[in-house]
Amino acid sequence: MLNSIVAEMKITQIRVPFPSEYGSGRGTNAYLLEGEVKILVDSGIDSEENRRFIRKTLEKLGAWDLDTILLTHGHLDHFSLGTYLQRETGAALMVHEADSEMLADYSSHYSRLFEETYEHAVEGGFDPSLLGEARIKLTTAASILSRPAVYETFTEISLAGGAVRTIRLPGHTDGSVGVVAGEGVFCGDAAIEGSTAVRDLKEEFNSLEKLKVFNRVYPGHERSPLARADIEALEAHFVSRLDEVLRVTKGGATLKDVVISLYRGTDLDQASYRMILPINQVIAYLRYLEAEGHVEKRGRRWYSFRERLSSPVA
Ligand SMILES: [Zn+2]
Ligand SMILES: [Zn+2]
The missing domain is CATH 3.60.15.10 (Ribonuclease Z/Hydroxyacylglutathione hydrolase-like)
Structure with missing residues (x-):
């Protein structure tokens, strides 16, 4: 304390x-x-x-x-x-x-969020049955833990x-x-x-x-x-993650390719939060880069237009 x-x-x-x-x-x-x-x-x-x-x-x-x-x-x-x-x-x-x-209802909220993740993840190369298993586990846990x-x-x-x-x-x-x-x-x-x-x-x-x-x-x-230095380190962390996404998608990459590259050492073949969190995080990175005009999705693959960001905020 x-x-x-x-x-x-x-x-x-x-x-x-x-x-x-x-x-x-x-x-x-x-x-x-x-x-x-x-x-x-x-x-x-x-x-x-x-x-x-x-x-x-x-x-x-x-x-x-x-x-x-x-x-x-x-x-x-x-x-x-x-x-x-x-x-x-x-x-x-x-x-x-x-x-x-x-x-009001955590497990319905979670279900709705998962819907988006599922769609992107399946299209991006993840195994639908594994995702389905993760969904059941996580929504069940959510309903037990919250009323x-x-x-x-x-x-x-x-x-x-x-x-x-x-x-x-x-x-x-x-x-x-x-x-x-x-x-x-x-x-x-x-x-x-x-x-x-x-x-x-x-x-x-x-x-x-x-x-x-x-x-x-x-x-x-x-x-x-x-302290302020910790906040700046966090910003720098996100910028370096975005740079990594730009590098991986240079010649085209699926969502799964990017997740594997950014989360080396994480067991992505286990139906758990450990698998869903990286997927959601990479979706957020790709969305940011897409909105900023740095990547584009063609079919199932993402392509970047540049190798690194000079600054996080335009
Ligand atoms: Zn927390
Ligand atoms: Zn939180």
Whole structure:
């Protein structure tokens, strides 16, 4: 846990582990902000062990009487434990309206997203039966882990007499926001050290630009807080990935060719999130490059017109 005071708000970082069945040690960073009101920014994945963990942690901090659970975005690993907290404490669970369908019915939301992925992936050379298997696994997991939440939506919000407010940070999801308190911002998955999953890279670049003015950026996973140099490193990472896509597609390449080239060492023949995430990420890269006029799709193959980008934002 990390304690600091920002603009009269006391900040406590709570690292909520991923439930053990998820294997990985990478958990969610939730943050308790205490001033006039008690706000929890994000929560974690709902599980019996995480319910015990978050209850014990908040009680120890004297913060079980939460006022608000403010979500940076509508992903399961940020909101689902919050639905438990909402029921138990009566705190308001708040999400940007653009991400609200995820809280209403995560598995339908996921199904719709998967529809797009499936179409591109099959056309791009991936095995339809493997994709179908991944879809069943992931939508089943989504329905087990989330139940419809009682929540409120916002487009912009100001809490604690203006000490806490939100800014839009789309790119990771459409409804991603940053929660600003003093010189710090809680950015969810808009920035994570090293890399983050993107749906819209152009918006993501704009959001990273916005994050640069903050002295401390508190991300939803991994090391926290991040500094401006970390945000710049993340931008550079995306630019180098885009350059790689341009190189691979120089003489024409399918979506699968690009995914294999960018994700060497990842087991892409397993029906799991490990296979879907790289596919979605490469689709986002190709869409960005296509919109910027750097690649074109002819039939099933992508072709690039240049070998590297000089700068990420035109
Ligand atoms: Zn996320
Ligand atoms: Zn996350």
